[in-house]
Amino acid sequence: MSKNISRLLALSAVLAVLISSAFNNSRSVTLRAQQRPAISSHAAREAAIVTATTAVLEETSKIRELPILFPVKSGAQSRAEIENMLVKNLYEQMTTAEMHATEVAYRKFGLAPATFEYRPFIIKLLLEQIAGYYDPVTREFYLADWLELETQKPVMAHELTHALQDQHFNLRRFQKWPHGDSDAQLAAHSLIEGDATLAMMVYMAKNPLVALAFTRSLSTGVSTEQFNQAPRALRESLIFPYLQGSQWATAVYKRDGFTGLSKAFTTLPLSTEQILHPEKYFAYEKPLKMTLPDLSSLLNKAESSNEGSPVLLHSSLRTQYSALSTSDSSLPTASWRRIDSDVNGEWGYYLLLDQFLKSPAESRRAAAGWAGDRYDVYEGPEPGQAIIAQVSAWDAEADAREFFDAYVKRIELRYPNAKLLTDSQHPTSPTLKTWQTNEGQVVMELRGLRVTIVEGLSPQVDVNNLFKVLRS
Template sequence: MNKRILLSLVVLLALFCLGSLTVICVTTGVLWQNNLRSSPTPLSSLITETVTPPQAAATSTATPAITTEETPSPSPTKPLTAEDAAILKQMERIEQQVAALRGLPLLEPVKRQLMNSEELRKHVEENFLKDYTAEEAAQDARVLSVFGLLNSDFDLYGLYLELYSEQVAGFYDSETKEMYVVQGGTFGGMERSTYAHEFTHALQDQHYNLREGLKINPDSCKEDSEYCAAVQALIEGDASLTEQYWLYQHGTAQDRRDIEAFYASYSSPVLDSAPSFLREDFAFPYREGVDFVLTLFQEDGYNAIDAAFANPPVSTEMILHPEKYPDDRPVTLSLPQFTGLLNRPLSELDRGVMGEWYTYLILAHGVQENWRIADELARQAAAGWGGDAYAVFWDETARQPVMALLSEWESERDAGEFRQAFTAYARLRWGEADQQDLQRGWLWQETGDGVVFFQQRSNQTLWLIVPRQADIPLLKPSGW
């Protein structure tokens, strides 16, 4: 199976930092990602921003679609109220301000719709998760558990359903070209700043074509998950920077009071209960994306950001190290088809590229806290990443997974740094190795995960998890 499920879940992470454009302190995050970064809703059809509304309007009725026409037409089932008309005027003004700040004119009207919390929940169940089954979520959890990021029986589907309903405050649908604002009875500072962010996505889509021009669509992302991770960081970083720029230039004192009041009472029990690596991954396109975009902005303003949309980053390494953009492209590695190598039935669960970001997450954000090595050590170890390929299979005979991760590092020294960090992580996860040898590799013979093997060869490393020690030489790449 080579199915890539993309999640556009946005999570609220930090307080707004008011008064400075050179420091972006509000980072609202999003998970999306690759085969391993399992998730139900394609970014190509949905970009969501997380900001939970200050109040849930439990008594609200269905809300009308609002278009950008000068005189809004009432819904056939419900006339446009005076409050809705006032919100429409605010939206129109924010659009004008954002387009001027971003330097991208609106090319065609964007449909807009208000949504209450009950309608959001229904939308989550009927649209966000319609193509993602509980069975697929269970398989994703099994894959993630091999890399130590989740327990194999973790309920991913239930988490996504609850987290969408808790966190989403607005979203732009790049398939239908519509924007939605989740409203809690007001259209205050949080909703206004969220709208500035979402409208930036509409401008990006009109000028750069998110689905076809930037290739943020399910088929392309199946083929190149690292590219999709990098481009989403560009997309979200740009929108976050523009949101902050709008708030700095056009936000009112009341907007700031609304935001401060929101954060003073904000809680996110579902997000807080999510596994550590998921919380970090939700943040990546915003936190690291803002840092990447801000580096470009400091060089030549939005001209540099527009140039990045024309020549997008292709890896999480570029996002984490803006100085490596655009020239330091990852190497391409491949793994054999394991199904004929072990002389017993294997079914492929997943195959893809881990990337620098997920390499770091494995080391620093494992499901068990006592498996995690120091954050700075994990970041340094992952920073020498040059390319990789991983594959996960299920051995029906042994009722265990079969996994291989082949990584290439920018130098032999970088490979050695990763080896040292990985073996430190491995000791925390599996105990002392039964074999520890630079030439023959590290071997853990009896673990709850099977037989674990790790070896460095020049500037490459190989990590295997197999049911039997005799499987190891069969799965080693040629030359190992």
């Protein structure tokens, strides 16, 4: 599930996990480079960064085969200045309502605990990781003033590649991505970061002593506490544009050189499927655009018919949600309402499956036949009430069957006390299953190439009617 991560990384330099994977085959290395004593003269530090920027930009321009159209302003920023920039960027890119919807989706999908609060966590996580950034709005590059300059030249090469991308392809157009397709957004972000990471790798290969100093600084770095505590889906989506993005960029480079990567800024990758399988990008296999009807009125009708009856919500969940501090946007609503609509994509479904299957090979196979999807998130009038409806399409019936079977396993692991219903009101077959769980009913249906899943339903909802609406 790639929800909204790419918006938050437009300016950050989360590189060390990638370097760690490339050089040490380990993900435990710090994301922020080793801290050094501050240089005594701020003016001297600024001058050194300006000089280094000119040199690294010239070399990166030759590597990336993109001429410098105009100089890049650069300088040092304090921790407080960078923190202010990150928080400002976060609030510019995501509204409070969007952050709340993401939080609800992570919880309901079982990707984060019921106590997970997205906004404070992502701020702390990003503050822990940043070393430097290029801002496509101001077209300026800044390096953290608490880091040793000589060890940060690979970071500079990466961020200055962004400056070159911006000069030639206008990165500002990616700042306001249309809502509703985080999968396509993550794919585009993987082009941007994968291209820059590949250029950085070439820079390091051409400057082995600089590369050695950089990797040594990472091995003696500081805290990764927030990164290690992050939900797996959040953590791996954070890395995706850099790791899988650089693998995709390498495939494009091997086929068409950096010219191919430059052309990709016109012919954007459209899905994480195209990133994970470059051959599908080369064939430009477009994902299906899927829609779901708004179920709010149907859910509210069932709710009103049940007035005076207790809402189905496990007591432990009610206690956990009630204990949370909430902003105005996350207070219980007067009725069921759709708060989000988005796309999981192949990468998102891999994360959803493997969170519980814990078998990467099986999860990759089950997600690999993806052709398109959409999911909607609904929030109810009671604390913690949420429903997710999703529909997906697959390349072949065998792919749909494989995904359906894998998701059945996921449901049974996601809800340990789930009871498969087999009475006359809940017919069960190899293509239709209904469970009662401590978070409501879960219904899955397989029809040809399509799989429809709804999680969190009240028993009062007419499932047959609901699925007729979903099929319409």
